Amino acid sequence: MKLLKSALLASVMAMPMAGAALADTPPNALIVAQNIDDIVAIDPAQAYEFTSGELVTNMYDRLVQYDAEDPTVLAAGIASDWQMDAASRTITFTIREDATFHSGNPVTPADVVYSLGRVIKLNLTPAFILAQLGWTPENVDQMVTAEGNVVTVKYEGDFSPAFVLNVLAARPASIVDMKTVMANEVDGDMGNAWLNANAAGSGPFKLDAYRPAQLVRMSAHGDYFKGAPKMDSVIIRHVAESATQELMLESGDIDLARNLTPDQIAGLDASAIKVDTFPQAAVHFLSFNQKTDSLTDPAVWEAARYLVDYKGMTNSIIKGQMEVHQAFWPKGFPGSYDETPFSYDPAKAKAILAEAGIETPIKVELDVINAAPFTDMAQSLQASFADAGISFEILPGTGSQVITKYRERTHEAMLLYWGPDFMDPHSNAKAFAYNSDNSDGSYAATTTWRNAWAVPDELNKKTKMALTESDPAKRLEIYRDLQAEVQKESPIVIMFQAAYQVAMDTNVSGYVNGATSDFVFYRLVDKD
Template sequence: MKLFKTALLAAALAMPLSQQALAATPDNLLVVAQNIDDIVAIDPAQAYEFSSGELVSNVYDRLVQYDAEDTTVLAPGLASEWQADADAKTITFTMREGATFHSGNPVRAEDVVFSFSRVIKLNLTPAFILTQLGWTPENIADMVTADGNKVVLKYEGDFSPAFVLNVLAARPASIVDEKTVMEHEADGDMGNKWLNANSAGSGPFALSAYRPGELVRLTANQDYFKGAPKVEGVIIRHVAEAATQQLLLQSGDVDMARNLTPDQIGGITADNIKVETYPQAAVHFLSFNQKTEALQPEAVWEAARYLVNYKGMTDSFLKGQMEIHQAFWPKGFPGSYDETPYTYDPEKAKQILADAGIETPINVTLDVINSTPFTDMAQSLQAGFAEGGINFDIIPGTGSQVITKYRERSHQAMLLYWGPDFMDPHSNAKAFAYNRDNSDGNYQATTTWRNAWAVPAEMNDKTSAALSESDPEKRNAIYVELQKEVQAKSPIVIMFQATYQVAMDKKVEGYVNGATSDFVYYRLVTKN
């Protein structure tokens, strides 16, 4: 019966839309319409796209991981426990008993050593996440070793164990089945070509089919150490057009549409369809280049915080896409600061400028990516800031043009967004609260350096202290302090956190969509 239903579904997915009006998805399968044409690679040592991140998280496990039950808690994965020695810069992991790969091979400490070494030696796009621990092709054999059912991991750098654990929860730290992978090695590629069409994981689902630009089929791992998924499988069908996704959902051909536009979301009236909203990790901000004299006074920074029409934007053209968030670490993760003390108040802004003796009007250019919603946001900022005596001359450009200008520090004001490379607060603290060397020749991929803001020494020291603090609670408290300070006094005005809306059949429950694409989970989904 299982095979029959699967075959029936495959046939239905191949039909023209005109023939699918009476189609229905099988009860034991979740069928998703999604644009997955961004996928370049699915090997966890290479995968660096949004859609591939989702795939890796459902097929592979890590030693420690943010899991479906609570995406804000770093939980045991293939390691059942660990001991950290901050002084020795060593973490010892005990492997979980009874965990197996989809091949049936047991998950061994040696598989961990192989997986980490493989990432470092292949040195593909996401490898930098692991190499920041001081790992190189030359020393990796000494830095990560197996000892029976334990993995002994060493790192270099003044890092807290909490930071290292978050690095190990990132995508390239996924554990692969060494025996299966090396059976498919070709020309010294350590199985890379094969893993970009197949899988060798231990996660809740196994990859049973992958056709680029067409579909992904996942089959439930009935032996998963946290229990078998609630559905027997997931089919992700590549549907590039949002209108087609909407049609498939409304006709019952899919259970979920992942890429509907805000207008389409707002127009849903069917009783059998619901829309869920999920906060995302990207924060959107306005920043002022400190090479521009008129933007250097702290009173300008403070006044700017009262000239953003936060609610006006989120209640209109940003509805469903963003929520008000005024701190650099996204809501929904340990260490976040979620208070939003600033509201649109032009009179207060004018008073702040007048009390500081700042003459208006101030004329400033504002660079913005020439696409929605950024152009709409820029126009709202233009109108709001004009009320306070600050005039924006909007300069639209392509994404590459705007970002290149930002990296050159040749802008005046800039409207952009920022997302972490991995879910540790330091990833954003370094970007928004650290800049010890503000010289033109010391290029840094941070918002502080790009805005030529020479961060106060005390704030730099606090950012360094948070990175090395070994007590997780104290560490998070330092990051909260940093966010309050950046929020109150910096040339960077953080305004919003992105949100993501997913339309689905009302019978679908248990879908988890965390703050990044790596935190999308299907394991708990039911179709009642």
């Protein structure tokens, strides 16, 4: 029998240790165990991590958005409808009248104009997504305007309106409560510091508490325009160890475990715990910083592609959680390139290095997130690369530590993953096949810049050409060509595409985990 008692809820939040008496979670609260230490920021204008994307999606709305009912369909959000005019590069949005922020303030066209302009003016990590539309701090107030109940969005560039809509459905286009944010502005930061500890959205959940690398607690927004969530609250506990997550799930202290290993999944009691598998858009890769002299020869990049034990890992440590995929746009999405020409062949790797005159051993520091399955993958790479004289020293760190180091370009080699910022192949093409300015002072939120890879001009030109191609079929073919070229020669070795497994109590239903972290939805979750 499940009892809603404050003492019980407090004990759940305190994360009881394994061995405690069996304790069911409260019937109106969803308790999740998850590694959330990758979060650097939760302000939608700055949030650029996987877990922060999940939070933003559940606490904020956008003009148009992918939603829980069907994460593959671009649906109405704060805008009830819209009209597109490709000739004048303009989209007009009618703002719905039944949306309210968590503060009780109505969502207005002025909030939309403020929110989109705020991202550009702050110019933090994800601002480049909206800046693609030709928006700058100097012109954004003319490019996004409001009159009555209509917001007019103008853009520069030969983009299809569909591309623009996908950009506006991305995380940084989330609408914030202008009055609340401005009331918490400090020294002209447009509320950035406050929004990294609080939230001011209109989404299905409001933020009650956020303690970095400890806890997120959200409660239902009862006036949500699509209807209140079925759960009164969602509590996400930071539990880095997968073994602890498993024990908590089996003892009834949590409802969902987000980071179990394949072995743990296989060992669960199917009568009490179910496992749902969700195909993901994230690709996992090994990359080499081109500021490290020993890693700049293309022969090292080529040899590396034959030193990954692809099948060995997918048949063991990442079984059910990843599949072999060697191109930057995920399989199953329009424009994907699904050829997998590389397999584990240390003899071939040695021959490639020898022919190029590369002296071994090569010693390389490998940064990795200190959590499953990344540490296991790093150990596999350490063993297989040693076969050709490449010695990895594994440097584990929290998600935020590893990502921060990556952004600063201070790593040597990096084991990481990447998901698209919006559901268009250009999102990953710009990250893996474009870098027009490789200077240290020209920060770009791309794998190419972060690995200090000066992308050849021809690739840069082809990436731009794909973005402006008006013929849909031709455009996708250009993206396939780009993937084939990057697959053949780049310091980024793409290895796998994720498949995400979530273990949960059998009484949980309605959990939705779409292809990216921005498509994790708790609004429809129920507990029978």
